[in-house]
Amino acid sequence: MTPVPPADEPVGVRARFEAKFPRGLIIRLIAYLFVGHLFAFFVYLLFVLGGQNQ
Incomplete structure (x- = not known):
């Protein structure tokens, strides 16, 4: 599972999607x-x- 960066950093759509649903x-x-x-x-x-x- 990939770590999610803190909220103040820009996060890509794919990173947010994979944080919710595993590959x-x-x-x-x-x-x-x-x-x-x-x-x-x-x-x-x-x-x-x-x-x-x-």
Whole structure:
């Protein structure tokens, strides 16, 4: 975890963001969102292809 400088020093947006959310959490969040959307697309594709066979 990166140390946060005192309030009187200018702090970048990225440093403030990473102070609140660890980098590993951000990577997992992006991965879960990607995998979740990929799974939802797969289920949607199954319904579309299954509906064409009726």
